[in-house]
Amino acid sequence: MHVPERGFPVEEFEARAAAAQSMMADRGLAALLVCTEPEVRYLTGFHTPFWQSPTRPWFVILPAVGKPVAVIPGIGASAMATTWVDDVRTWPAPRPADDGLALLADTLDELVGGLSGGTGVRVGLPMGHETHVRMPLADLDALRERIAPATFVDATDIVRGLRMVKSSREIAKVAHICDVVSGAFEGIGDLLSVGMTEREAFKAFRIDLLQRGADDVPYLVGATGPGFDDIIKQPSDRVIEPGDLLMFDTGSMFDGYSSDFDRYVAFGRADDDARRAYETVWNATEAGLAAARPGATTSDLWRAMADVLDAGGSLGNSVGRLGHGLGMQVTEWPSHTADDGTVLEEGMVLTLEPGLTWAPGRMMVHEENLVLRADGPELLSRRAPAELPVI
Amino acid sequence: MHVPERGFPVEEFEARAAAAQSMMADRGLAALLVCTEPEVRYLTGFHTPFWQSPTRPWFVILPAVGKPVAVIPGIGASAMATTWVDDVRTWPAPRPADDGLALLADTLDELVGGLSGGTGVRVGLPMGHETHVRMPLADLDALRERIAPATFVDATDIVRGLRMVKSSREIAKVAHICDVVSGAFEGIGDLLSVGMTEREAFKAFRIDLLQRGADDVPYLVGATGPGFDDIIKQPSDRVIEPGDLLMFDTGSMFDGYSSDFDRYVAFGRADDDARRAYETVWNATEAGLAAARPGATTSDLWRAMADVLDAGGSLGNSVGRLGHGLGMQVTEWPSHTADDGTVLEEGMVLTLEPGLTWAPGRMMVHEENLVLRADGPELLSRRAPAELPVI
Numbered sequence: 001m002h003v004p005e006r007g008f009p010v011e012e013f014e015a016r017a018a019a020a021q022s023m024m025a026d027r028g029l030a031a032l033l034v035c036t037e038p039e040v041r042y043l044t045g046f047h048t049p050f051w052q053s054p055t056r057p058w059f060v061i062l063p064a065v066g067k068p069v070a071v072i073p074g075i076g077a078s079a080m081a082t083t084w085v086d087d088v089r090t091w092p093a094p095r096p097a098d099d100g101l102a103l104l105a106d107t108l109d110e111l112v113g114g115l116s117g118g119t120g121v122r123v124g125l126p127m128g129h130e131t132h133v134r135m136p137l138a139d140l141d142a143l144r145e146r147i148a149p150a151t152f153v154d155a156t157d158i159v160r161g162l163r164m165v166k167s168s169r170e171i172a173k174v175a176h177i178c179d180v181v182s183g184a185f186e187g188i189g190d191l192l193s194v195g196m197t198e199r200e201a202f203k204a205f206r207i208d209l210l211q212r213g214a215d216d217v218p219y220l221v222g223a224t225g226p227g228f229d230d231i232i233k234q235p236s237d238r239v240i241e242p243g244d245l246l247m248f249d250t251g252s253m254f255d256g257y258s259s260d261f262d263r264y265v266a267f268g269r270a271d272d273d274a275r276r277a278y279e280t281v282w283n284a285t286e287a288g289l290a291a292a293r294p295g296a297t298t299s300d301l302w303r304a305m306a307d308v309l310d311a312g313g314s315l316g317n318s319v320g321r322l323g324h325g326l327g328m329q330v331t332e333w334p335s336h337t338a339d340d341g342t343v344l345e346e347g348m349v350l351t352l353e354p355g356l357t358w359a360p361g362r363m364m365v366h367e368e369n370l371v372l373r374a375d376g377p378e379l380l381s382r383r384a385p386a387e388l389p390v391i
Numbered sequence: 392m393h394v395p396e397r398g399f400p401v402e403e404f405e406a407r408a409a410a411a412q413s414m415m416a417d418r419g420l421a422a423l424l425v426c427t428e429p430e431v432r433y434l435t436g437f438h439t440p441f442w443q444s445p446t447r448p449w450f451v452i453l454p455a456v457g458k459p460v461a462v463i464p465g466i467g468a469s470a471m472a473t474t475w476v477d478d479v480r481t482w483p484a485p486r487p488a489d490d491g492l493a494l495l496a497d498t499l500d501e502l503v504g505g506l507s508g509g510t511g512v513r514v515g516l517p518m519g520h521e522t523h524v525r526m527p528l529a530d531l532d533a534l535r536e537r538i539a540p541a542t543f544v545d546a547t548d549i550v551r552g553l554r555m556v557k558s559s560r561e562i563a564k565v566a567h568i569c570d571v572v573s574g575a576f577e578g579i580g581d582l583l584s585v586g587m588t589e590r591e592a593f594k595a596f597r598i599d600l601l602q603r604g605a606d607d608v609p610y611l612v613g614a615t616g617p618g619f620d621d622i623i624k625q626p627s628d629r630v631i632e633p634g635d636l637l638m639f640d641t642g643s644m645f646d647g648y649s650s651d652f653d654r655y656v657a658f659g660r661a662d663d664d665a666r667r668a669y670e671t672v673w674n675a676t677e678a679g680l681a682a683a684r685p686g687a688t689t690s691d692l693w694r695a696m697a698d699v700l701d702a703g704g705s706l707g708n709s710v711g712r713l714g715h716g717l718g719m720q721v722t723e724w725p726s727h728t729a730d731d732g733t734v735l736e737e738g739m740v741l742t743l744e745p746g747l748t749w750a751p752g753r754m755m756v757h758e759e760n761l762v763l764r765a766d767g768p769e770l771l772s773r774r775a776p777a778e779l780p781v782i
Contacts, residue, residue: 006627006628047625048612048623048624048625049609049610049611049612049623049625050610050612050623052609052610052642052720052721053720053721053722054521054522054523054720054722054723055520055521055715055722055726056711073711074709074710074711075622075623075709075710075711076623077709078619078620078621078622078709079621079623079624082621090709092709092711093711094520094521094711094712094726094728095711095728096519096520099520125528127527127528127529127532128487128527128529129446129485129487129490129527130445130446130485130527131445131527131528132445132523132524132525132526132527132528133523133524133528134523135523136518136519136520136521136522136523136547137516137518137522137523137524137531138518138519138545140528141518154529156527203601203602206601206607207598207601207602210594210597210598210601211594211598216597216608216609216611217607218440218443218607218609219440219441219443220440220607221439221440221441228469229469230469230470230473231466231469232439232440232441232466232467232470233439233470234438234439234440236397237397251443318465318466318468318469318481318483319465319466320447320464320465320466320483320484320485320486321485324446329443329444329445330443330444331444331445331446332445335446335485337485337486
């Protein structure tokens with residue numbers, strides 16, 4: 001298995017900054033402020049699991065011209081210094097009385113040439129769907145007052161626009177982890193058996209994914225039984241029985257990029273209703289693949305898959321959509337819903353995720369990962385078998 | 392190894408709700424709103440890695456009296472139904488045009504007996520240090536307008552007060568994962584050797600932790616070399632050489648509770664400066680242990696450790712504190728800093744984490760985990776050797 005190169009060359013970050021700055025110019029933004037892990041990583045390359053600690057806020061400012069500037073806790077200075085960012089400003093966090101606010105406001109002021117200047121300085125900050133501001137709300141409110149008359153305006157469309165279409169290097173990373181996970185799913189018959197508990201099955205599968213080359217398995221959910229409708233579940237001590245279905249869904253990681261697909265298997269035998277449900281979601285995925293081409297919309301994908309699910313007797317679907325974007329996070333923009341309407345572009349990495357309730361309390365969700373090429377979809381996950389596998 | 396029972400009995404959640412409601416009554420809060428993973432899990436028991444998907448907001452309201460009420464995306468209904476929560480209200484998320492806002496506002500209105508009633512209804516929402524509001528800022532701003540004249544007021548002290556002192560069941564979970572991780576660190580000499588790359592070492596250690604009983608290893612950072620100061624680092628292809636130091640720091644999980652401690656080892660030999668640095672941080676930890684008793688403060692702990700570090704010739708420390716709280720997250724309130732001043736209480740689970748720079752670009756951080764008992768600290772991590780281990 002060819003393992004893609006780690007990290008990105010500087011030109012990748014230069015291209016990201018240039019694309020952002022072009023959109024910023026169109027919108028009249030003096031700067032872009034981001035404070036969440038994927039956005040900071042996207043603009044700088046800063047990559048650490050330290051974000052799991054909620055204690056300290058982190059900020060990156062992209063000025064209208066030039067490289068991003070990091071305004072971060074001192075503990076991150078050494079790691080940030082290894083990225084392409086030159087201007088790294090730190091404060092001794094945690095310092096609740098001023099956890100970076102003064103430094104951030106001063107840096108913004110400097111980078112925009114005066115926050116109080118001109119006819120109303122506008123600083124972009126993602127505040128729309130799928131975003132949040134990762135700093136204390138009290139500090140955010142104080143920051144808004146501090147930068148007045150300058151204002152924060154929504155920049156969701158900028159980070160969404162940047163991240164939704166992937167570069168070839170990004171695609172290679174997702175492709176690699178999908179390849180690793182495909183192998184693990186194909187080997188599941190050798191790994192799991194009747195008599196194991198769910199907890200033992202999770203452990204065996206997680207370790208197998210790591211042994212096959214996943215850096216980490218941050219997202220692993222699953223269930224066993226004759227049927228189930230909790231599809232974001234953690235394992236229990238339930239023992240796998242003959243005739244059970246098992247579902248695993250994983251977002252495993254390679255170099256900061258995620259897979260996101262699931263598989264169902266049956267132990268020993270599968271009943272006809274489960275087989276039919278599987279065929280329906282498998283066929284719905286085929287319909288989604290046939291509809292996936294640049295210029296079509298996420299709602300076209302949704303319609304193509306929903307028609308198959310409806311015809312297959314679906315009793316509904318609690319997921320709220322039939323797939324989504326994929327990349328640095330296990331789910332990203334856009335969503336395949338009836339009214340999302342995002343126009344598909346070459347280079348988007350997407351999941352197709354048709355799901356149906358095939359009996360009360362019994363849901364089946366099928367998922368594949370693809371990259372959209374000029375002439376249609378290229379699967380990144382290896383296509384699931386057309387019939388429910390029995391192991 | 393005795394494995395603690397999974398989950399919590401209902402009385403644990405009843406006690407949490409009652410404690411919260413007592414503080415809410417003191418502060419005149421009509422309800423408490425939380426929207427972040429640890430707070431939702433703390434009040435409900437809802438436990439899934441699905442929070443890694445940024446797409447959907449999740450809300451739990453604790454009214455002045457009675458059980459919490461969940462206002463969540465449909466995909467979580469089945470999982471939330473398995474908790475002690477009875478009142479689970481869902482909307483078909485993602486739905487950007489109204490991603491739960493109307494349902495949330497209506498539910499709040501119902502639970503507080505009218506948002507526009509009385510002399511100003513106040514709803515608690517954590518907005519202070521170590522918190523953030525996990526929903527789009529545009530939606531939060533709209534929600535603030537929608538609930539007016541009712542207002543959100545800071546409830547950080549409530550969730551901080553609840554979570555900072557652990558129950559015996561919570562302590563047992565942290566103790567267990569600390570036991571697992573202690574075993575893995577003690578076995579590191581059999582696992583790692585000169586000639587491995589950092590990436591191979593991370594992989595071997597992560598798999599070993601899972602095999603020993605960690606549910607997951609979401610936080611693993613480390614470094615190798617003659618010295619290093621990036622202590623939140625991901626692995627590279629650097630090959631371990633004789634005389635290298637290696638640091639691993641992990642937040643591994645058992646049943647939703649985390650360890651957080653590190654260890655240093657040297658391969659083949661260790662130079663005198665590294666040995667002295669190790670002895671200094673080890674002795675600083677001893678001083679912290681001696682100072683840790685109910686009634687002392689986090690600043691007393693800081694002072695006790697800082698004095699030893701200063702005497703040992705520390706050139707500084709970028710971490711910003713000398714330890715912190717630990718539990719559902721790898722770091723939690725409080726922080727051991729010069730001016731934090733939090734009074735220590737029986738049942739707090741804490742790290743002691745003295746660090747120093749022993750040469751330019753070379754930092755050493757030592758860490759142990761403890762629970763505070765009436766008569767002093769009880770170590771949860773098995774105490775590191777007093778001298779830098781050479782493997």
